[in-house]
Amino acid sequence: MSSIPLLPALIVEFFGSAAAILLSFYAVRYSLALVRLQPNNFIWGFLFYFCSTMAAFALSRGVGHIVRITLVYTDHNDLWKQLSPFSGGFNTLLIVSVAAVTIYYHKGLAAYKAIRSEARKLAEANTKLAASAKQLQTLNTHLEEIVEERTRNLSESEKKFRNFFENSKDIVYFCDKNGQITNINSSGKLLLGFENNPNVINFHELFNDKEALQSYLDGLAEKGFVSDLEMECTGRNGTTRHILLTANALYDKDRSLIGCEGIGKDMTRIKNMTEQLINHEKMASVGQMAAGVAHEINTPLGIILGYTQLMMDDFDENSETHSSLQIMERQIQACRRIVADLLKFSRQTESTKAAIDLNDIVLNVLSVTEHSLNIQNITVNRQLAPDLPRVTGDAEKLQQVMINLFNNAQQAMESGGEIVIFTAAEKNLVRLTVQDSGTGIDSTIKNKIFDPFFTTKDVGKGTGLGLSVTYGIIKEHNGRIEVESPVLDRGSQRELQGSAFHIWLPVTPETAESQKEQD
Incomplete structure (x- = not known):
């Protein structure tokens, strides 16, 4: 029986086993590189373990074949038969290991896919969360911008209100439901006399007229507001002022009255000017009447005085009749002086x-x-x-005005005091002020002092025509005269005891034209 040559088969077997060993180890090296590149990649891990098992199997099988070939070629078949079971068993274990690794990684792959799926979902959730966070950040930034703008607008609004509150020349006040003033601006404190008194009183106590107070309270309670209510009030400094009130009621969330806010406009000057205008019209009427009365009375008085003086010549100076006629003469002369004052008052001279x-x-x-x-x-x-700019006037009559004002001041200061005489130029006018530190003029009679025959002096101490004549002379000079009592100190804003008569007279036309050219 012929036999096939073993050498070529052995050579192929030897080099094939060696090539399998080399290729398997190269696969292990390549898979290890992949694992190192991506340590967390599940596939690369499986590939590394699979290649390592196959490399071990290739090594075991290749070495076994090389040993078998060597032993057979050297006629050591008996030794190979003894080693063959061990080699086959070891190879079987390696094949089982490959299967185990494959099964393990198959199960792991399912878990890996589940984990990847959950990771993907988590990544998507994170992406959505990041988008939501970004959107929330955008909304938050926008909200901050809105809040900042609202805060800025609120600050500007508060600043405007504060400027209005502090700089308004009117009274701006806030009260609680009982009328206690909770806040009042500087002008209000000044007008109502609170600037030097920190204890602010109840606003309701300022009303001099209880009917006006009731109208104020009824308006707030029934309508929720008060509009253009005239009130007369007396402040802490004793000054009486006329105030035009506008107020709104303040409510809580349950629509319960908790207080009010209001503005009061000082109408005292307008009120006084209105009264002066009425008084001026009355004085004009009285002046016309006085002129007629003076002319009608002056002639009969002259005749009576003449006959009285003639009769005095017919009686002895020591007789009772002569004494009676002297009394008549003095009284007739007094009547003639009154008539002369009436003529001065009526500006007919x-x-x-x-x-x-x-x-x-x-x-x-x-x-x-x-x-x-x-x-x-x-x-x-x-x-x-x-x-001082010159004025156009009658020197004698203006001297009479000064004498009347000095007499008036002197009679107001029986125990002594001070008279301040002040002159100043004011645009196209010259102002003259005569101020005394006397008892002052009661507010109830202030608008009557220029009336003819009005006097507060005892009987026989005055005719009541001094200030009336003064008024007439000033009006004749196209000027105006005003009385101030008590007197406001322009520097300290304090009210001083006494009275002040202010006279304004126009400057001469030449002076007015010169000032106009300079302006």
């Missing part, structure tokens, strides 16, 4: 006007009257402006 300096008028009158004022412990404080 002729007037000689020229450009004059009011400072000269003041100084001329003081040269005559200051001595008698000093005897009564009255000092004169001159505050005369230098280079």
